[in-house]
Amino acid sequence: MTTTTKMIGQAIKRREDPKLITGQGQFLDDVKLTGMLHAVVVRSPYAHATIKGIDASKALALPGVVAVFTGEDMSDINPLPCAWAAGKVDNNLNTPRALAVGKAMHVGDGVALVVAEDRYIARDAADLVEVDYEPLAVVVDAKKATEPGAPQLHENAPSNIVMDWECGDREKTDAAIAAAEVTVREQIVNQRLIPTPMETRGSVARYEPATGEFTVWMTSQAPHVMRLLLAAFVFGIPETSVRCISPNIGGGFGQKIFVYADMAFTMWAARKLGRPVKFVEDRAENYQSSTHGRDHITDVEIAGTRDGRITGLRIDTLANLGGYLSTIAPGIPTTLYGRITTGVYKIPAAHCRVRGVYTNTAMVDAYRGAGRPEASYLIERMVDRFAAEIGMDPAEVRRRNFIPPEDFPYSNGMGLLPYDSGNYGPALDRALQIVGYDALRAEQAEARKQGRYLGIGLSSYVEICGVAPSAWIGLPGEGWGAGLWESANVRVHLTGKVVVTTGSLPHGQGLETTFAQIVADELGVPYDDVVVEWGDTSGTPFGFGTYGSRSLAVGGTAIVKTVAKVREKAKLLAAHMLEARVEDIVWEDGKAFVKGSPDQVKTLGDIALQAAVAYSLPEGMEPSLDETTYYDPPNCTFPFGTHVAVVDIDADTGAVSLRRYVAVDDVGTVINPLIVDGQLHGGIAQGVAQALTEGAIYDDDGQLVTGSLLEYAVPKASLFPQFETDRTVTRSPVNPLGVKGAGEAGTIASAQAVMNAVIDALQPFGVKHLQMPATSERVWNAMHGGTRGARS
């Protein structure tokens, strides 16, 4: 028998790309239905205001306008649900409605909906809707919102607190810090970011009066979850009455996980008017009213010994969650942040308190990394602060505190399932070797004598992928209270072609390619014979979608398990066809043959045909090769690695230039190195941008100053050097492929590598910490003894 080339590990190009890069993709705005109407939202120009009245008469008089609706009109549907409250504590929940009723909570809050025959008329009519607002006092900063005298946003949330949550051991941590040789305290801000997918969000809803069924096209990373939330929670109708379809998605970065007002109001309006309704937000609307990410203010204290042992970590975080709660907002700064704040270190005593806060800003929810970038930024900044305090090289401090390889599986005491596997030293050593660490330190010392400022920054990180296990996330105490299992169906057509349907929802991750590579190997069929389908709740088994770097570890494993079922059934049938005992059947390269008699063989196609025609099946066997698996993993996976950034600072202007970026990641088994590198490159770019350029700014009136791409600095290619990537491979014991996940690792690792480098460069100026982004002016101020981290 010839052995075909294994596909797993091959750096093949993504099969989904030719369509997408030649304009052949079908995105939400490509959905055009007969009789379709267009909706435009009238949005609040005020960050906090009472809506005293809405006069739509002038808008309704414009030819082509079909209707204008207000929040009151839609009072027969429920507010959007918050599906992930923080676990084991009270949550003062306030969620948005399809349109605001009575009060607008942030600039861009929807207050009326204009529906017209075309988008142009609807847009013109929106300007004609007269809304009588009474502006109220505004607060945009999470710390100020909790102070006495701050405007109160919601009656059920005193001091604007959503919830007060904690993890770890408070008493032990207080004692460790009180007894420590060295303590370092800092206030660290993880600034608000705007995810900025290239495609903005939107919905198209169609209603069939005869059957009472909705079809909703949506820019969603999780259409099955949307169907559940919209049917059961918002509309109170059976799930069977709603079909959700995600067409091609132009990037999501988390912003497209959630249930949004437009899904509800297009459905409501389509039912009301008996015609399909489309809504597509523009960039300004995306910036003002789709979700943002991060926005933490943290008081943190790290304790240790003079010889570099970390003995305690105490964290108190205010998480700005915006004017209302988005779908999983409270879960991000608690479960996905607090529980991983100890990072790659064996810290004997740690405690993390998190308070969620309402402010007059856009909702904050998961953004690429979702909690883990905030956690790894915090611990990695503090490890550098601690190293500087005791005068030890930051690489050495990291090495001395790494969780040793023999401690895995490792429980960090913060309420996670144990870290699955890890070996942190080799990734650090490899990164230092690639970057030439010792030579760079020598160059740095020499440069400083000449008035040139070079900085080297390290980031050793660990993160949580495959957030799914019912054994953790499904526990009632964790807030979400349900397993986030994933599904797969694999069927072999009678021609031998293999069709895989997945509950995952690829939107840039290359899953079509990766999944096909896995199936090709697991089933032994040609890669080109495998087709991967997703995105339509009518055509795929229920799945929880793509986010949290979960689609390979959870969705991919569901596929592996399904293929195994197909293979076992094929072997049973082959044994029957070959009149052999199944124990004697060998499966290789998509063929079944009798052990020792390779000429007695049946191909997958032969077997699939027999299974389909079904006239000679073994006793009790069902026709067809078609299997489904619902996979609930026993644990998450924990990728890790070390990144190193090297920066040069222009002494005259404070401009930071990123000279080199080395990333050594361990994402477990690599299915497609090209895709893994691509995911890391994009992730690193977003993290570097947080460190150097990005940051959403609201002024004191709650106006979004960075309301367009002219002001909000997403990274350009010119910001980056060629990334130097390498990897170590530590298999995950959690799943049969040994994979961990790579979608968010780059973002989780990179911001602190760059900030540590910037602050390292500024050591001669006595700078101990600087808030992100390290804009030229902020660095220039720091060099000139100016206000630390002030933003002009």
Add this chain to the structure above:
Amino acid sequence: MITTEFSYQKAGSVDEALRLLAAAPDSALLAGGHSLIPSMKLRVTAASALVDISGVAALKGVSRAGDTFRIGASTTHRDVAESADLRSGSPLLAEVAGVIGDPAVRNRGTIGGSLAHADPAADYPAAIIALGAQIEVAGTSGSRTIAADDFFTGTFETAVAAGEMITAVTVPAATGVAYEKFVHPASGYAVVGVAAVVTVAGGTISSLRVGVTGAGPQALRLTGLESALAGKTADDATLRSACSGLVAAGDLVGDHQASAAYRASLVDTLARRAIARAAARG
């Protein structure tokens, strides 16, 4: 991002453009459209009639007459950047054009459109001032020329009168030139940009003009610095001492990206660098 309703007409000549412009109230000229159209989409600008001049052949291209270069108003940034005549005889405009925006903007945007728009952070104004360019404008009552020093009158305001249009820009030959730009990380505009045109004779500066964009409410010229350096050598110590406190922060603009004080420091640094580089070529 949808504009209000407007009419559109394409002009075949300067005269026709002027006539169409005068025929409708709230009319505007459409050149490359890379500032006007976004502004209309944001409904910051509402023009009810657009007169497209991109098809007027007479407004396109670079020509040379002796030591004077004439750039038609509809010449794209890309064509300015790639002009062999400019690159050899008066490279400043070409170099500035090459750092405007991105390739898409440079392929569509025009020099006349940019100057007429007079964005205080645009790149051309610094160069126009440093070169002492002349801006030719045409109106229904005839043509006239405006000197660069008189051209910019305020934020998004110029000396071009209602009913007039820019037809060309003329600049002298100059090789001792440089443009230093501190790029806004989001917009790509100049946080501060400084252009210098220097002639060095016998080791000392015999002529100098310095234009600044981005820093203030409108582009400005550093005449004090020009006089201070006249007859001096362009060595580092001299330039450092001269390029210090060039502009008062109180006269500059500040925003979340760069305060007025920071912009003032950038003017000093970029002026020094631009003059040093220009002097080395001139």
